[in-house]
Amino acid sequence: MHCVSSKHSVMMVSFCQGALLLSLAAAMAVYADMKVDCGPDFVTLMWRESRPQADTSLLRLGNCFPTSFSAGEAYFYVDLTDCNFRRLVTGDALVYSNDLTYVASADSYNLAFTHPVVCAYDRPKDWYATIYDPVFKTYSLGDLQFNIGLMNDDFSGPAESTRFPLGSIIPIMASVVQETHQPLLLLLEECVAATTPELYPESTMYPIISNKGCLLESVSSRSKFEPRQKSSEIRLSLQTFTFAMGEEVFIHCKLLAWDPNGLDSTKKACHFVKGHGWELLDNLAQSNLCDCCESKCKSRRQRSVASEKHGMVQKAVIGPFTITDVTS
Numbered sequence: 001m002h003c004v005s006s007k008h009s010v011m012m013v014s015f016c017q018g019a020l021l022l023s024l025a026a027a028m029a030v031y032a033d034m035k036v037d038c039g040p041d042f043v044t045l046m047w048r049e050s051r052p053q054a055d056t057s058l059l060r061l062g063n064c065f066p067t068s069f070s071a072g073e074a075y076f077y078v079d080l081t082d083c084n085f086r087r088l089v090t091g092d093a094l095v096y097s098n099d100l101t102y103v104a105s106a107d108s109y110n111l112a113f114t115h116p117v118v119c120a121y122d123r124p125k126d127w128y129a130t131i132y133d134p135v136f137k138t139y140s141l142g143d144l145q146f147n148i149g150l151m152n153d154d155f156s157g158p159a160e161s162t163r164f165p166l167g168s169i170i171p172i173m174a175s176v177v178q179e180t181h182q183p184l185l186l187l188l189e190e191c192v193a194a195t196t197p198e199l200y201p202e203s204t205m206y207p208i209i210s211n212k213g214c215l216l217e218s219v220s221s222r223s224k225f226e227p228r229q230k231s232s233e234i235r236l237s238l239q240t241f242t243f244a245m246g247e248e249v250f251i252h253c254k255l256l257a258w259d260p261n262g263l264d265s266t267k268k269a270c271h272f273v274k275g276h277g278w279e280l281l282d283n284l285a286q287s288n289l290c291d292c293c294e295s296k297c298k299s300r301r302q303r304s305v306a307s308e309k310h311g312m313v314q315k316a317v318i319g320p321f322t323i324t325d326v327t328s
Helices: 284-295
Strands: 013-014 019-024 032-038 040-047 058-062 072-080 086-090 093-102 113-122 137-139 143-150 164-165 169-178 185-194 204-212 233-239 249-260 270-273 276-281 312-324
Touching: 013 113, 013 312, 032 113, 040 058, 040 093, 040 113, 058 086, 072 143, 143 249, 169 249, 169 312, 270 284, 276 284
Parallel strands: 164 312
Antiparallel strands: 013 019, 019 113, 032 040, 040 072, 058 093, 086 093, 093 113, 137 143, 143 169, 169 233, 185 204, 185 249, 249 312, 270 276
16 A cells, blocks of 8 residues: 655645654755555665666665666565664654665756655554664674674575685675664675784785775686675675685775765775676676776875765675695
């Protein structure tokens, strides 16, 4: 059941399944229809776009990508505990708020916009705040919390083993928890394998990601970045390689939480696709940002104090795990 249908709206208010849905239009005119359902613990949102050349894949609900999209529509089916929903308890009300945003590329004729969405519920008498129990190794930086770890084959939970046969895939996932920030894009700026939990000048290292986000291993293997489920999460399928066979291996990474609108040749996630060349994970149309992966990636923008405020860098370590020889 769709509870709200609006076109060129300034304000929309509707009751749905005992919830109050409130959505305020952006300051600019938004040429679209939006239909939203507030479920007991989920939200569905359908956005029908009428602007010419608008790319509905660039719509975001909080930090979540569309569940599905077509040339003129984007559909979201998300949990209230996901997508960076903000929760506020006021008296007898439990309020969840988020933003529907359009992330326009620099050369787009369609301007970026933000469309707030709020669902308010009667506060359950037995409601209490859940305790966050991270699955991954956790690193805090300011009010950001970075997580990284080895995953199972479908990224639905932690790895069941830390032994990986040569040639198999190591699923790796990193994320950033954003409590007060606007949605951020998580990138892997650099990753190297080593046999020590800390890097030393004499450490033997094997480069995996370098040159500001270029997945070097994808050139000669099946390694690749997986399609994003959220902007604040990045998934890497890394094919095991001949390095420190039978020994403990650690992967040292630099995680970068960055402004989704601030991608350039030094803020990116690129992998090599056979038959196509280097491709940008987050927007194929901007894959030219990956052209420097064969040389030296430098930003065209002049570095400034203001630009540094767009993101934060955190060092993290995965492991230990072991790469085993299938012939032994």
